[in-house]
Each structure stands twice: as structure tokens, then as C-alpha cells.
Amino acid sequence: MSTFWNRAGLAAFGLAALAAVLVLPQLVEAFTLMELTVYVVMSILALSLGFIWGFGGILCFGQAAFFGLGAYTYAVAVMNLGDSTGAVLLAVLIPAVFAAVLGYFMFWGRISDVYLGVITLTVSLILFNLVNSTAGDAYRIGSAPLGGFNGIPSIPTLNVPGQPELVLDPLQMFQLCVVTLALVYYGLRWLLASRFGRVVVAIRENERRVELLGYDARKYKLGAFVVGGAVAGLAGCLFANWGAFVSPTIFGLAQSAQIIIWVIVGGVGTLIGPIVGCFLIQWLTSSLGAFGGLNANLVLGVVLVAFVLLVPRGLVPTGRALLARRRAPTVRVDRLPETKAA
């Protein structure tokens, strides 16, 4: 992609975010705005996987683990601290630390991509089981009961830093989420343009060559994984704020599957793709929910199988290739990150 289109894309994204913050609240009802808020929050989550999978070549099947950890950390911390500022920081920090520990075992063990997917999936399932079984008064951290399968209800939501009595209303919450999404998007773009990001992409392309050039691939992969964990934790924190409620299902298999589907549908190897996929699929599932009849799992399953078989590169790269074919006779094919067999 030429620099011009690159810059145009960046500017278009900024304009869209600006329009969403300023104009959209005038146009739609409060309920729609609430629904859009969760779309935006999930897009941040989709970005976290889009980054580590599409650019780091790390296929994490358990991104929900970091998402859930972020949500639970925020809930527990805000109930103990009273002020949301420290809780937000913790909700980013703890998933990042968890990603670092898990990543150490996986990258230093040099396990293959496929095993990595299975291990991360297993971790999120175990977290699900663990949190699910913490019902009852015996399980509490400070003044926050963990609630087991009932979850944690009535979590205090975000407030103006330092002033716990000034709580954000739904409109401000929406605007904050859009701004966060934009910041995460630009932050990841910046990271990819930096030296660190270039090495990460180079490792995706050819890990051995990068190692022979003197880089320690494990460290860079771990770095990318930790960034992904932190972003997912941030999304989890916002999600806990959105409904003022968390339950163990956010660690569940369905959640992890959704994240993968967003990225696959939108396109692996782009940052805008996961956001597009996330909005499309969420819109699809919520309209199916309103429609009734068809089971959401059934539809998601069909979508996933169909995309893997028929549109393996996802919507955004396929669309770009079509456009490029129209503009110029030669077709530029973006390759999917190669994965080695075990």
C-alpha cells in the first residue's frame, strides 16, 4: 500500500472517530448509543488479537483470559479502592503481567504455534473453572466478593480521576470508549512503525533469519504478547464498566471463539479488519437475538467454517485485493502469516 493510501486511511479513521464522538450522539437514541458502546469496547479487544496474531504471528486462542482478568481486576480493585483511576491502571497491569508469565513459559519453551493456541485456550478455560467455583462468602478479595458463577454485580463505574462522586454518564462513557479505541489504534500503528514493531513483523515472516541477524525472537514475541494482553485487559476494564457487571462467562470458550471470528472475518494482518469484523459480527448476533429462532452458536460456527474455507484472508484484505486489481493489472497478494507445522 502506498504512503498516500496509508495516510488517507489514518486520517479517515480519525475523522470517523471524531464524527462518532461529536455527531453520532445527536443522531441516535440513548439505547443505540449503549449498544454501540459495547461494539466499540469489543473492537478494542479485537484489535488486541489482531495485533498479536496478524503482526506477531502469535495465534492466541485464549485472548478472553486477559479480557476477563482485566474486567475482574477492575471490579475487585474499584470496590476496594473506591476511586476508579488506580483500578483502571491495575486492570491493564495485571493482565500484562499474567501475559508475561504465560508468555515466558510458551516462548522460552519454543513451542509451535499450534501448541500455543491450545495452551492459551486451556488457560482461559481453567480460569473460567476457577472463577466459576468461587461462589460463597469464603471467596473475597478485600471487600469484593468474587461471586462465583453469579458474577460481581453493581460495580462502581468510572469516575473523574480523584473525584469518586463524579461518575461518567452513558454518553461520556461512549465518547471515552471511542477515544480509547482511536488511541489504541494509533498506538498500535505507531508501535508497528517503530523499530520494535518492525522486528516483530520480521519474526512473523521468518523467525530463524531474524535470530541469525542477532535478535532474540523470544523477547520480541513476549513483548508483543504482553502488549496484546494489556490492550485486552483495558477492553475488559471498559466492558466491566459498560454493564457494571462481570461474570465468569467472559472467560468462556464462546468469548474466545468470538474474538477469533472477528479477526478472521475482518482479515488477519490488518488493524482495521478486526474492527470491521467485530462490528459486523456483533451486529449479526444482536439482530439474530432480536429475531429469535436461530441459535447464535450455530450461526457463528457456520460463519467461521465458511470464512476458513472460502474467504481465508478475511474481508478487508480480499476487498483491497479486488480494488487493487481494478486499479492496476498486477495483483498484489498479502500473504497470511505462515505457520509452521508442529
Added chain:
Amino acid sequence: MDFALVVALEVLSAVAGLLLISIGLAVIFGMMRVINLAHGEFLMLGGYATITATKAGINIWLSILVVAPLVVGLIGVIIERCVVRFLYGRMVDTMLATWGLSLLLIGLVTTVFGNTTAGISSPLGSMSIGQYKLSLYTLFIVAVAATVALALYLAFKRTRFGLVARGTMQNADMAAALGVSPPRVYAVTFGIGAALAGLAGGVLAPITGVVPTIGVAYVAKAFITVIGGGASVLAGTLSASTLFGTINQLATFLTTPVIGEVALLAAAIVLVRLLPQGITHRFFRGSL
């Protein structure tokens, strides 16, 4: 003394359970290098097949040992023909497609059977060891697991099909040149793996009951057992389920079932760090 015997039997049954739920996955992964994320749903389908057949009046032993593997084996062959065969050699894509299948099957079964637990009472009574009581069905599970392991060994080592299958997995082109049809071998092998999963689901159904989402409870354990075991189908699964089953059951005895599962996972992660290629890459190399 009695207590030690009971603990030993419980550990043995945990090992057998782990072996049963992961052997189908191990066959599909070890022979075909396909990671089947719909494995948990194959177990779930086996459970539903057993319960539906029993409620339709078929003898319970027949439903467990014949109907469940047959039904799920057939479903496995259909899935292999319709989806998996397009994706050989693309490991990540197979994982994703089978994950899609897993969601699809959960959705389908929820639509047909509803999102409720179905169950049948477990046959056989219990026996007593001193002051402890133990379900005889536990011993049945151990027996089934042992039979399955033995039968697999014989099938792959001593029959013509086993020879052809192992040859095809090693070099499909050469096998084809010698007159074997690799697609047929793949389909049958996948079917065998699915049938074993169905059998496990059927055997466990009287104990656990079934819900459409029950596969999730098994799939994590099955995967880490297979990965911990490594490349050899039988030796790997046997050694890994012995290791993990023992850790799980002992931790469960000392604390709670949940801590038992966590201990299992922690052991698996440490094992992957120490032996990234699985147990059989270092020990029992070259065994089946």
C-alpha cells in the same frame, strides 16, 4: 490400608478417564496432524447418542459400547469429507474450521435437544472396601480404557489396515503409488478417532449427564494430555494421562476438585516448558 486402596483406585480411574477422553483426539492428531477442536463436541454427541438410544429402549450396554461410537464415527466421516479434507497441511486453518464446527454442533444440539441436562442412571451398583464405598462403574471405565488401549495397539500394529494407515501417514504419495487410496485412509482414520471420542462420551454419560456445552469440560484436559504426550499416539497418551491423572486426583484429594484441575494445568505448562515436544520425544521414542 483400605484408604490407600481407595486412593489407588480413584487415581486409576482418573487416569483411565483421561485416557478415554483424549485417545480419540490423539489418534486424529498423532496420525493425521489435525488438531480437532470439535473433539469435545464428539464426546457430547456420544453422550447424547447413548442417552437417546437408552431412552428409546435399547439395552444400555449396547447403547454405550456400540451405538455411541457408531453414530459419532459416522458423523466424523461426514465431517472429514465435507470440511477437514480441504485443509490438510494447513494446521491453523484446520483448528479454526473445527472450532467453527464445534460451535455449530453446540448450536445444533441446543436447537434439537434444548439447553437442559439429560441423563440416565448409572448401571451397576457399588462395592465396599472396608468402610469405603466405590462405584463398580468406575471399574468398568478402567476396563474400557484398558481394552481400548490394547485394541488400538493391536489394530495399528497387527492388522493390514493398521499397516496401510501408518504407511499412508508417513508417505502418502508412496502409499498411493502402491495402490492405496489416501483419501479413504484419512476418512477412516478420522472416523476411528471420532468413534473413540463417541465411545468415551457414551461411557461417561451415565456419570456426568449431558448438556450441549459439556464438551468444554473435557476438551481442555484432552488437549493438554495429547500435547503433553507428544508424537506417539498410544505411548504418549498413556504416559501423559498417567502423569496428569495422578497429579489431578492427588491434588483433588488434598484440596478441592478445582485446585486439582489447576494443578493439572500447571503441571502441563511446566511440562511443555521442559519437554516442548511432549514426553514421547524424550522417552519411549519410536513406539506407537
